[in-house]
Amino acid sequence: MKLKSPYLVKPHAKLKLSRFPTDDTGTYKHEDAAKAVLDRHREDLDSLQEIFYASQQKALLIVLQGMDTAGKDGAIRHIFSGINPQGCDVASFKEPTPIEVRHDFLWRVHAQVPPRGMITIFNRSHYEDILVPHVHNQISRKTLDQHIEDIVEFESMLHDNDTIILKFFLHISPQEQTRRLQSRIDTPDKQWKLSESDFREREFWPEYEDTYNHLLGATSRKNAPWFIIPSDYKWYRNVAISQILVQTMKDLKLKYPEPSLDPSKIKL
């Protein structure tokens, strides 16, 4: 991973999310310019995915995390609509089921990792399974660190088995979260998304932030990096992520596989 990005988290970084911008728009002054670039990226992703799928050399795992309303669903919708659904899966991790909690926390996650040739997007992930319990004091800092080690080793194993891992933390300000929840309250077609838990978990913003401060640095690795994406502006969030995806996939320089038959010898 030679990728340069201002949003890349260095391995073992001691970071404070509060020092990272939520409203940066990079080199874009206007939404229109960013949207035009996003459109180009979507076209690029579509053709890069075709070769990615055909070559079956690498798997791509994209992890999306962020506070409630940070825009995980929106990012999936806007960046990945346009890609061939045959080559792209989305795995959404909700509260674990009774059978899932009886397994180790990586069990349900491992079942969903992409095979070579596929892109899988984790909408929430194994990170949620240590984040939430830690915020609510259900696991100690020691257990948290044990699980962090488990994750680092798990992701390293995936990398050793041809999986490219990109992890995006969608970073919004608490004020932006308030605006987005207010918009759900005010928009009839969005009201069904309202849930008690959004309002309850919101009270724990500082604890979530603290846990993320620790998590992001502790689990960012050269081969499984975190990016802290300024996400107050949805249009910038989309193009900042798509930029990293396109660059990563281009850098692979994949090719269509060699034919298994000699085309010159086939007579129909």
Place this chain on the structure above:
Amino acid sequence: MKLKSPYLVKPHAKLKLSRFPTDDTGTYKHEDAAKAVLDRHREDLDSLQEIFYASQQKALLIVLQGMDTAGKDGAIRHIFSGINPQGCDVASFKEPTPIEVRHDFLWRVHAQVPPRGMITIFNRSHYEDILVPHVHNQISRKTLDQHIEDIVEFESMLHDNDTIILKFFLHISPQEQTRRLQSRIDTPDKQWKLSESDFREREFWPEYEDTYNHLLGATSRKNAPWFIIPSDYKWYRNVAISQILVQTMKDLKLKYPEPSLDPSKIKL
């Protein structure tokens, strides 16, 4: 299912595929007109899928079958790129694995059916698992008919559990298959798709056609209909399928769910 379509197979129909057109283009004289309508259908599907996902009332299972090169992959790519990948899965059924053949033939298929709120596309399906063995005389007509009964009952059970089933047979002529294979031979970026089996199975065209003649009528039901889609023209195939999808989803008249909280009582 009140849908009217000239391509609908009536339950228990005795049919001959050779009497169904492969090169019909319906009311479209030109590719451009069809493509403009397909674009509109894709936009419709995108918004219909959003409500479908939110409402979690129904599941949608789309089955694609056809001779090799009939365009199953292309149909997925052209009709469903544009849909939110979070609400749409593709399950491709290849030759069964050793563990799969040790199970009943519906086992691997059942594992992949859509939950309520989701669309799943079967790229090949349980039909392949009775079709191919019958063509190669590995199962008797009696076993075929037993499996047909199993399928009809399985699909009926899915329907009773809120699954809408639409099955499309992509119908091409043998001449069109020859052209498409020739194009794979001649196009470097497509040569990797060439496989011995395409050329081998092609010799069995009449046996495939016979088995399909029997299968399609025997398994088309009001609640799990087959459509025989003229597919020599890819652009017509796409719009003929998308037309049926849009109509089916519109007819559901789904709505966003009621909010679980009273929005007027929330104070941020």
